[in-house]
Amino acid sequence: MGENFKMVAKTMHGFEDLLEKELLQLGAQDVRKGTRNVSFRGDKGFMYKANLCLRTAIKILKPIRYFSIRSEKELYEQVYKMPWDKYLTANDTFAIDATVSSTQFTHSKFIALKVKDAIADKFRNTEGKRPNVDLKFPTLRIHVHIQHNECTISLDSSGGSLHKRGYKTATNIAPINEVLAAGLIMLSGWDGQCDLLDPMCGSGTIAIEAAMIACNIPANINRKEFGFEKWQDWDVDLFETIEDSVLNKVREFHHHIYGYDKAPSAVHKAKDNVRNANLSEYIQIQQANFFETKKETEGKLHILFNPPYGERLHINMEEFYAQIGNTLKHGYADTDAWFITSNMEALKSVGLRPSRKIKVFNGKLESRLVKYEMYAGSKKAKYLDNNS
Structure with a gap:
């Protein structure tokens, strides 16, 4: 089906054990609990399956680059060097989500802005045209995580948060997630x-x-769309095969x-x-x-x-x-x-x-x-x- 790669499933505080158990039951490999997340390995088909099936996951991220940084300038340079044409074209749109846990890098919005600038500048300099930002319905949602001086750049395979199941059209005051x-x-x-x-x-x-x-x-x-459906390696036949296999396990x-x-x-x-x-x-x-x-x-x-x-x-x-x-x-x-x-x-x-x-x-x-x-x-x- 393809080679395995690392993924990170984000969850709510206190649900790490539940998510770990879900991933093991689905057949994930190298499952490791973190704080509000569980990392694991699987192939593209398993990424589709995890997004479809996991009840306690909020997002499934696919890390594509790790590096250490000491300044915003280094962050910009490292992001600029990445081969963004593997994931985006100049006609696509993108959005950046950033989370920071660092004494040096404290403003997540500023970090997101630097990453956006690096990607836009890379396309402008190499192709003469840059992809636009679309915060609501981007072609590619990119996640930046900085812990102390370590930075991880990931692709968000889920798109919108996985709590948006697709069945809820009407809510009341104080609805439960x-x-x-x-x-x-x-x-x-x-x-x-x-x-x-x-x-x-x-x-x-x-x-x-x-x-x-x-x-x-x-x-x-019941979800209308996942983030990975807009990726360049989107495989609709594989997704439908996975969908059929999980629906075959529905019980009375x-x-x-x-x-x-x-x-x-x-x-x-x-x-x-x-x-x-x-x-x-x-x-x-x-x-x-x-x-x-x-x-x-x-x-x-x-x-x-x-x-x-x-x-x-x-x-x-x-x-x-x-x-x-x-x-x-x-x-x-x-x-x-x-x-x-x-x-x-x-x-x-x-x-x-x-x-x-x-x-x-x-x-x-x-x-x-x-x-x-x-x-x-x-x-x-x-x-x-x-x-x-």
């Missing part, structure tokens, strides 16, 4: 072996990501996924998004106030949700979290209930003891994914049953 939703489902241990409920479903992201996990549907099968799901929201507008948007993802047969969205519901299904239930934190929605958080605890306690026996919050003070008002707390980040907000185990009958009775 798709990569975060998938990671929370995986961290909670749900594997499609029982019903799942998101009682505050908003635009339906958790329910949709759960259905895709349960059915083993590739995370990004024998339980149900439910989403509640009390806002009619949210319910309407969630139903639209479920339909866009072609998952209507697996997901039921209903208008309901969670605090007025009780468990309606037989057997074990898995709850996962993203309640308001008080960051953007202004409500009495202590009272709200107390209602969460009361609803779980009185209406949801035989349930594992998980939710994410950054409001540690309000969390105390739930009135139940979490059996697990996992540190995660929602954007820049340090948060906790907490688990409450609601037993069928009392905990003591459950213990006696198990030990009789």
Whole structure:
């Protein structure tokens, strides 16, 4: 299929273990965990597969050059020397993303500007014409990473962030990121072996990501485009072969996924998004106030949700979290209930003891994914049953 090369999958803080496991299951080689990233090796077909399938990756980068620098002038010179005609023509467009972690190089926008100048000048001097910058839909998105004095230039094979799955046309206030939703489902241990409920479903992201996990549907099968589709070595036949092979691994799901929201507008948007993802047969969205519901299904239930934190929605958080605890306690026996919050003070008002707390980040907000185990009958009775 072609020779292997190094790639770097970027992720959210705390999801490195999940991403490492995903890559190993896909068949990546030389998998190594970093901070908010996992590096690996594979061929072009595997790059296509990683973009299609990885649930917890934000971007897949292909490093093409490493060098040390001591000044912006050296950065310009090193970038200028690179054979950019292998990746771009003067009629193409490009965009630069830069991240810096250095005492000497501190302004990522200035670094991006120097790299842009070097590429543009190279084309102008060799061909008399330069490619233009297009920040939204470039032919080639280039990633610059500077750590201390070490610089890595990479091609962004994903294009836009991989959390943009392609199924979401409508969102509500404070929507959950798709990569975060998938990671929370995986961290909670749900594997499609029982019903799942998101009682505050908003635009339906958790329910949709759960259905895709349960059915083993590739995370990004609904995306309109990946960055590599504009590359000079784009191989549409290879991509379609990879796409067919991953779709052949889709499986049936024998339980149900439910989403509640009390806002009619949210319910309407969630139903639209479920339909866009072609998952209507697996997901039921209903208008309901969670605090007025009780468990309606037989057997074990898995709850996962993203309640308001008080960051953007202004409500009495202590009272709200107390209602969460009361609803779980009185209406949801035989349930594992998980939710994410950054409001540690309000969390105390739930009135139940979490059996697990996992540190995660929602954007820049340090948060906790907490688990409450609601037993069928009392905990003591459950213990006696198990030990009789």
